[in-house]
Amino acid sequence: MKIIRFTQPGPPEVLKYVDAPVPEPQTGEVLVRAHCIGVGIPDVRIRAGIYDWMPPLPATPGTEMSGTVEKVGPGVDSRWPGQHVYVSARERPHRGGCYAEYIATPADGTFVLPDTIDFDAAASLANYQVAYHLLRDGARVQRNQTVLIYGAAGGMGNALIDLAKESGLEVIGVVSDDTRARFARELGADHVVNRRMEKIAERVKAITDGRGVDLIVDPVGGLSVADNLAMLATLGMLVIYGMLGGRPSPDMAAELLKHNAKCPAVRRFSIHHLDRLPNERRSGMQALIDKLAAGVIRPRIGARLKLAEAVEAHRLQEAGQIVGKLLLIP
Numbered sequence: 362m363k364i365i366r367f368t369q370p371g372p373p374e375v376l377k378y379v380d381a382p383v384p385e386p387q388t389g390e391v392l393v394r395a396h397c398i399g400v401g402i403p404d405v406r407i408r409a410g411i412y413d414w415m416p417p418l419p420a421t422p423g424t425e426m427s428g429t430v431e432k433v434g435p436g437v438d439s440r441w442p443g444q445h446v447y448v449s450a451r452e453r454p455h456r457g458g459c460y461a462e463y464i465a466t467p468a469d470g471t472f473v474l475p476d477t478i479d480f481d482a483a484a485s486l487a488n489y490q491v492a493y494h495l496l497r498d499g500a501r502v503q504r505n506q507t508v509l510i511y512g513a514a515g516g517m518g519n520a521l522i523d524l525a526k527e528s529g530l531e532v533i534g535v536v537s538d539d540t541r542a543r544f545a546r547e548l549g550a551d552h553v554v555n556r557r558m559e560k561i562a563e564r565v566k567a568i569t570d571g572r573g574v575d576l577i578v579d580p581v582g583g584l585s586v587a588d589n590l591a592m593l594a595t596l597g598m599l600v601i602y603g604m605l606g607g608r609p610s611p612d613m614a615a616e617l618l619k620h621n622a623k624c625p626a627v628r629r630f631s632i633h634h635l636d637r638l639p640n641e642r643r644s645g646m647q648a649l650i651d652k653l654a655a656g657v658i659r660p661r662i663g664a665r666l667k668l669a670e671a672v673e674a675h676r677l678q679e680a681g682q683i684v685g686k687l688l689l690i691p
Contacts, residue, residue, distance in 0.1 A: 363672045363691070365460035368419045370410025373675035376422075376460075378668070381528060386434030388517050391468045393448055397484035398459050399425040400674050401516065402580075402603065407457050408675060414633065423459025424450045427474065427483035437468045445474040445652065447483050451490070451632070451642065460671055462691045464608040472564040472646055475654045482653060485516065485660035485686040489649050490642075491602065491632045492520035495578065499630040504529030506575035509565065509592065513550055514541035516663075521578055522548040523658040525565035530576075533568060535561060537681075544684050548661070565592045569673075573597060573623075574656040581669075589604040590625055661685035 362383045367375040386392045391689060405421035406412040414628035430444045440446070450456050452470030474483055497500050508525050512518045513534025525532050526549045534550035536542050542553045554564045573594035579585060580603030589599050650656045663685030666674050670689070677683050 362462040363424075363668060364421055364462065365668065366419050366421050367408060369598075370418075372410060373408070373672045373679070374406060376671045376675065381461070383463050386432055386437075386465045388435045389437060389467055389469075389574065390434040390435060390465050390467050391430050391440045391471060391671075392432040392463060393426070393428045393445075393446060393471065394431045394463055394691045395426045395428040395459070396480040397427045398423055398668065398691070399484040399487055400687040400689060401425075401473055401487055402678070403456065403487075404460075405675055405678055408581055412456065413602065414456045416457045421460050422457050423461070424456070425484055425487040426459040426463075426464065427480040430471075433468065434465075440468045440471065440473070445476060445478070445480070445483075445485060446471040447646075448504050449487065449490075449646065451487075451635075452639075460668065462668070469615060472643075472650055474650065476543065478650070478654055479666075479684055481662050481688060483650075483662045483664070484688055486653070487651055488516045488520040488686065489524065489653075489658060489660070490646055491519065492524050493603055493645050493649055494629050494632060494635065494642075495600060496521070496524055499602075499628055500576050500578075500598055502528050502530060502576065504532070507531045507533065507569060507594070507637045508576040508578060509535065509561075509574045510550075510578050512580055512681075513545040513548070513553070514680065514684050515653065516660075516683070517580065518545065519548055519685055520658070522550055523660075527652075533565065533574065540634055541684055546659075559691070562592055574643055576600065578602065584598065585626070590627075593623060593625045595623045596626075596690065597623065600628045602630040663687055665690050668679045669691075678691075 364381045378575045402420045407422045426448045448451045510521050533552045534545035545553045577599045664685040666682045668689045668691045
């Protein structure tokens with residue numbers, strides 16, 4: 362079989378498309394043939410060697426795939442060949458591993474997919490898992506609240522908008538150009554701000570009649586924290602889930618005190634808080650599969666590349682050039 366592997370972290374070029382034996386499922390495992398493989402920021406961070414949950418080297422990136430059970434290992438009676446399944450690296454002993462034509466993985470770390478679910482859509486569920494727990498557990502949203510979502514036209518933006526609208530929220534999406542603005546509106550954003558053409562704070566003030574937003578969902582962190590705190594309504598919350606811009610300024614406490622009258626909250630969210638709550642994590646994923654089957658959530662696929670093009674996929678992902686979800690196809 363073909364697999365993407367790297368021996369030392371680095372730029373996209375460290376990813377190599379190589380031959381490997383098809384793994385044999387061990388006790389409690391199933392062998393899954395990949396149909397679609399999702400590409401996301403955790404994959405990029407694994408390849409770069411900056412992920413806090415790095416797999417051992419040599420390593421294969423990949424947080425998720427959708428596919429078909431090819432073979433079951435000893436002791437497995439809950440899965441059988443031919444079943445459509447979703448594989449999540451969050452249910453595996455190590456993160457990563459899904460950039461491959463076949464994967465042997467714990468049977469109880471797979472999720473059975475109804476035959477009506479498209480393989481492409483299923484391979485987008487990792488973003489929805491983060492969005493689901495961020496909104497439900499991290500922000501504890503309530504109907505009619507207003508949420509500001511950065512990166513509204515990406516894979517995470519798609520997931521956040523879908524689930525925010527299902528929760529009855531008014532969505533303000535932040536994008537970087539007119540193409541992404543149109544896409545965010547198609548996703549259901551009530552308002553869209555092009556950050557290259559408009560001042561976000563001014564638009565938020567106008568949209569909310571000066572009240573501010575109840576929730577800001579920010580993947581950047583870093584120096585953006587001060588500006589975000591200023592846009593919050595009374596008792597508003599800023600949720601930082603990516604830290605792509607680095608850690609917030611050490612004087613964040615002073616920034617909070619500037620807005621003391623509004624009693625703002627800041628939460629650092631990570632899906633890894635569910636590493637100690639596997640049953641809750643699995644329950645959330647099953648809820649998302651049910652929503653996908655019912656048409657409540659609708660992942661949009663921005664591009665499909667061949668597995669052999671993983672280097673280009675990582676370049677595009679890092680550059681933020683994909684509108685929607687990026688997939689690799691074996």
